[in-house]
Amino acid sequence: MSCSFRGPAERAQPGVSVTAPVARLPRPIPPRIYRLGHLDTLVQVPGRVLPIHQASRGTYERLPQPIRLPVPPASAEEEEAFDFEAEERNRLRTAGKSVRRLGKVLWLYPTAAKAVQLRNNPADNPDTNISYEYLATLPAIRQWLVAVHLYEGGYSMLVDQRTGRRTRVWSAPAVAPDGRHFVCGNSDVLARYEPSGLQLWSVDGSTLRLLWERQTEWGCTQPRWLDNKTILFEQDFFDNGDVDTRVVRLTVVP
Known part of the structure; x- marks a missing residue:
């Protein structure tokens, strides 16, 4: 003989909801930067x-x-108070005998070519005013880096340590670990005196070849190589009346 116990059935109380209502979550709104599509791509070639x-x-x-x-x-x-000559003198102390400053002339001595003479001309004429400032020696690509100052703005220039050949670039180059490529990133999203964007160069001995360059609405500051194909850099962009920055990753070498 068996017996069982069955308790009273549970019944919902009249007018009482068995399941509590779940409030619908608001649709997520992405941060402002992710709605700026032009920050997320770079057109290398058509x-x-x-x-x-x-x-x-x-x-x-x-x-x-x-x-x-x-x-x-x-x-x-700040520019009036900045002593460019003193800064250059400090760098020349470690540049070696192949780089010298004699008055208004910056002398560079390549190993297989005649000396390169870069003469300052501090004129009041905007078309002829120019000065040269030694910045660094780049042993990985065997180039000297020189800043060229114009009446307004300026640019960077590489001078080959073997041939003396001059190459105008957007900024100080960041060289890949294997020395086969370098990038030049520049940022002037506020004043817009200089191009903002990125250049990719290849290095084959003493030959530097511009593979591509793109001027962009955003700026590229301090690019650094993650490996021989990928760079990380600070991407400056103008948004909501001010300049903001984020760190991004970009594969520049296929």
Whole structure:
């Protein structure tokens, strides 16, 4: 003989909901930067778009900084107080005998060509005013880096240590670990005196070849190589009336 116990059936109380209502979550709104589509791609050539990905600032900070240069003056007042000649004298002390300053002339002595003479002309005429400042020696690509100052703005120039050939670039180059490529990134998204964007160069002995360059609405500051194909850099962009920055990753070599 068996017996069983069955308790009273559970019944919902009249007018009481068995399941509590679930509030609908608001649709997520992405941060402002992710709605700016032009920050996330770079058109290398027609038909080929390079994706730009957000990267870790911690990883970026651990990568070696290519060239340590003094921070340029940010205003006319700072520029008047900045002693370019003293800064250059400090760098010339470690440049070796192949780089010398004699008055207004910066002398560079290539190994297989005649000396390169870069003469300052501090004229009041905007068309002829020019000066040259030695910045660094780049042993990985055997180039000297020189800053060229014009009446307004300026540019960077590489001078080959063997041939003396001069190459105009957008900024101080960041050289890949294997020495086969370098990039030049520049950022002037606020004043827009100089181009903002990125250049990719190849290195074959003493031959430097510009593979591509792109002027962009955003700026590329302090690019650093993650490996021989990929760079991380600070991407400056103008948004909501101010300049903001994020760290991004970009594969520049196929």
